[in-house]
Amino acid sequence: MSQVAEVIVDVPTMQTNTPYSYLIPAALTTPLLPGMRVIVPFGNGSRKVQGFVWQVHEQVPTTHELKTIDSVMDLSPVLNKELLAMADWLAKTTFAFTITVLLTMLPNALKAAYERWATPNSDLDPASKKRLFGEQEKIELTDKLPAAQLNELMGLYRKHEISVTYEVKSKGHVKQVTMVKPAMSVAELQEAKQQLRITAVKQADLLDYLVTQTDLISQPALEKTLGITSTVIKNAAEKGWLTRFQAEVYRDPLSRAVDKTRPLHLNEAQQKAVSAICAATDDHEDTTFLLEGVTGSGKTEVYLQAIANALEKGQNALMLVPEISLTPQIVGRVRGRFGKQVAVLHSGLSAGERFDEWRRIDRGEARVVVGARSAVFAPLTNIGIIIMDEEHEASYKQDDNPRYHARDVALWRSRYHHCPVVLGSATPSLESRARAQKNRYQRLLLPTRVNQQALPEATIVDMTQELQKHAESTFSSPLMAAVNDRLAKGEQTLLMLNRRGYSSFVMCRDCGFVLKCPNCDISLTLHMDSHSMKCHYCGHEEPIPQICPNCHSHHIRYYGTGTQKVETELKQLLPTARILRMDVDTTRRKGAHERLLRQFGNHEADILLGTQMIAKGLDFPDVTLVGVLNADTALSLPDFRSSERTFQLLTQVSGRAGRAQKPGQVFIQTYNPEHYAIQLAKSQDYERFFLTEMKLRHQGNYPPYYFAVKVTASDVEERVAAAAIHQIAAQLQAGMSQSAIVLGPTPSAIARVNKRYYYQLVIKYKQEPQLSALLFNLLNQAQKNRKGLQIAIDNNPMSFM
DNA sequence: AGCACGCCGACT
């Protein structure tokens, strides 16, 4: 009896979201295993797609003929058993297609690149052939081809006058380098040297080198060390002195040497935490620890020692860090401790570098993985510990399909590997803290800073008062006095602004007209660096208006506050201060982030002005002052998590002050000085915040008391989106129990993005066994509607907006 | 997704 492979094909639709059966080619030399990539014929004609082998089993009788796998792309599976099982689970819980999940787990380099090529048949008339193909034998059918030409070619294809072939390629390439090794004995080489003409200096150098060096060396490296050209080496190869061959190399994203670090001495609380975690690793228990430690309490050292223990026991470690704080500082500390066994995965890597790091993990050459959200899918085996730093960070949730939360995946893997998970934070998410309360998680506390330094003293500045005292300014007088004081002392200041861009919008003072994006429901943002107005959602760009397009007045002005504007204002107030600005615009280029931090660390600037990204994980000993310019921005958002976000951000950024010997000071400028999130952030009282916020969540039936699902419908026609969401609401209401609450339907907070209208609803529920099936049913129906209506389901959304 | 099939309007 022959075998059949069940294949998940790379066609992300609801109808094809199931394995398809294929015959296995008889000529296969290696066994076909689940997790291998294959190329299969799919659909009519000769269309070929990439697929993943899901299962292999004995053939059973079927109603229709099976096609045969075209070719196998891998010698060994790119996805192991664990990752395949996880993909199945993740597709079900996030309402995503299995293929989408599988592709998310792999580096981009392993995704398929599809090509379609057209070749003329013999009965194509010569004139058309000349016109369409010119001198070429075949042309590629891409979207870039003019539509008319593409249509004509497809017409000819239907008439069988041309053929279309499909090619499926792997995007990534294994980097190869030419290696050189001596091919003669020392005596023979010396003999060869005797034969040289006296002027052949370079050849003599090369021979000298070959005589002494028996190790392998790459050709580029050899050329560089000896100062010779490739011609010399080529000639040498022809003369038989040396042989050249291709070898695989890794692109090393961290070529800089890192200083070795040694384990630090632990205080009592740290020691207790490390012991508890190590015991769980040693006993193979899937305990979840919530490591709650104030900023500067030495959480990283706890992580490192827990990782060291797992490595000693022959197990591997996974460490997740938010993208924003995946700074050279953190990576350096891990690399300094564990050296070359560390692989790093983050968005700053090129596709090739990412692929190489992934392969090092896959082959077991890297035993510690440090990375952002998607690193949770690293192909590590035998995991002994999983760490998730800053577990409350919203960036752990992916905001497009599959809408997974890295924390959920980490917990799944911990159950699979029977290993502990450490969720670390100074300000845990309410969900996690509530689970610790119920003893589902084990709580570990680090109550004091390692340097015995008191937490910084925080002052709330009431900006409504400031506004009355003097003209509108971003900076209050107490904050400016403090900044001046640091400048005089030669200490450093962090200033955080809750936004980006120069100013949030442009408004006409005469008629109130605000310049908006033509595609989206959002005002355009002024960017001084490019002298243009940009839409942060669709990327639309247009010139800055000089006169109001509505009433033609010249009184069109900038409103709101952005980092660029604040920087200009700050430079006027403090002409001598050296200011560094760090936001999305100044850190877009690769390595810019790192460079800015190094400059600040080297004391090349007095003030670091930035957005949220300066709040996380930075550790500069000379920073003694932190100013939050606008604490409110997030508070005014109509979302159940806005207080939590504000509290977390303020607490995080306050922790940046006074990390070393000098005491720190914090100023929080706000228009809501009495708000509990701001008051409790001032006193750094996480416990009171937790209790207060939990009470409100309880009253409002919000998570973590209720589960939530957000459903969004979008269409180019507003009516279609609105009608769809109302129909969905009715359908869901009918299928759920009385206790489920539906919020909406309403237009989304940004009701139009990229010429599409968005409508949404949120379901809050305690227990709805039918809901999952209802939602899948919804997706199934939506798929039938081909006119462009899109339905998105976000399980456990990070926000209701 | 991508392709074929099938049923209706404007043309050699």
Add this chain to the structure above:
DNA sequence: GTCGGCGTGCTC
């Protein structure tokens, strides 16, 4: 009468 528009259904 046909060419080709796109609405509908299927892909092992």
